[in-house]
Amino acid sequence: MAAVKRSNAPIFWLLFGAGGMLSALLGTALVFITGLAVPLGWPLPADLLGYPRVLAFAQHWVGKGFLFIVIALFAWHAMHRILHSLHDIGVHNGALAKLVCYGGAALITVVAAAGLLSIGF
Amino acid sequence: MSRKAYLRPMEGWWRRDPFFVRYMVREATAVAVLVYTIVLTVGVVRLSQGEAAWNGWLQAMRSPGSLVLHAVLLVSMFVHAKSWFEIMPKTMPMIVIGGKRLAASTITRSGWAAAVVASIVLLSLAGWWRP
């Protein structure tokens, strides 16, 4: 019997799982802090996201690493799920769909990495 | 072995049962995760472009449109977390501790506990960290 082709899904599934776990643990709090609390100035002070503080955070290897991991894993999680949702609504997961979705995640990863590196240490 | 077998179309399948609708809502939370990731990425890029650019991003984050958007993203992130911890037991092998099977509800509650702890740590660090 001819061997059935092995799927490469595990790579993307692990990224999906890691990103899904991270966003399940921290996503709500992150959106709350950056998108609501600090911009409104309540219940966290508005100066929490002031330039000197955020710059220092992003220049520190812990902060830089945290930002990169959050952005990259969230992106790969989201794109993997979106790709499969496209399949669910009838859009075939052909080369174009995969290029747009996984390519999009790769783009976000690269842009974030470039930005974080150019901020320096 | 089919003698003119009839295959029913799948069009609109997820609208046929509330279970499927809830599944699609769960999957749709990925769009919110993507949107938020893009917001963060733009922020990182603006941060790398200097103080004026960063302040521009902060200004945009304070706009009414952004606040409404993030309120929606907040709900979606919560729905994601809830559905993630609910499906988590299905991804795990059978665990027997002291003769008793680890219940799905225990696994789900552990996930929630971890999320609460992680969120408290994050909020504390966000509030008190000084460079």
Place this chain on the structure above:
Amino acid sequence: MPDAVKSVEFDVLRYRPEQEDVPAWQRYAVPYSHDMSVLQALQHIKDELDGSLSFRWSCRMAICGSCGMMVNGKPALSCQTFVRDLLPGPIRIEALAHFPIERDLVVGVDGFVKKLEGIKPYLIPKEPRTLAQGEYLQTPEELEQIEQFSSCINCMLCYAACPQFGLNAEFTGPGVLALLHRYNADSRDGGRAQRMDVLNAEEGVWSCTAVGYCSEVCPKQVDPANAVNQNKVNSAKDYFLRFLSPKGARR
């Protein structure tokens, strides 16, 4: 106490390939009694109202897996579904979803059978024993690991529940993958390596998106969603660790 309801209406999706191209609904009025199952209603229709109605059934007690069909849009065993829970009607009866309809409520099962054969659904002993050596022993703890998955009656309700199978008939599917797990997880079995190809394929575990409806509808609480999704970890391990061991990560 005599039943207040005298008669219940059933809308059945008929399909006779020799006389029509497309299925069509037909309504029947069935005399009601408190204890009747949907299967009994169908048997009344066939015996008294319309002998041309075709449907599968056998044991009448939810163990043979023959009588699966859609009742009001949900996959169910007709022998285990009671009319009193579906009042006042009309009650919609349709062949199992996602399968090609051969005739009326009879679906084509060839694909399912072929997939089942493909996973080697039998014990391949880890250490073969002669008759003289006696039985293959197993502790209650080892049995617990596989018992629920061995309860599968091949009724295919999980396939009717699974939209990924509906969208792609090549997907191995919840029931067969649950049985694959039943053998891989059996302490007496040593055939894991021979079953990995099925797991690792795109049509294996990787077509599953954890909808979970399969486990909801399973009449035997097999929990196929669990069987499939925990094997994503096994398949991923096999994928990444295959380069480490000379024989591949299949032990």
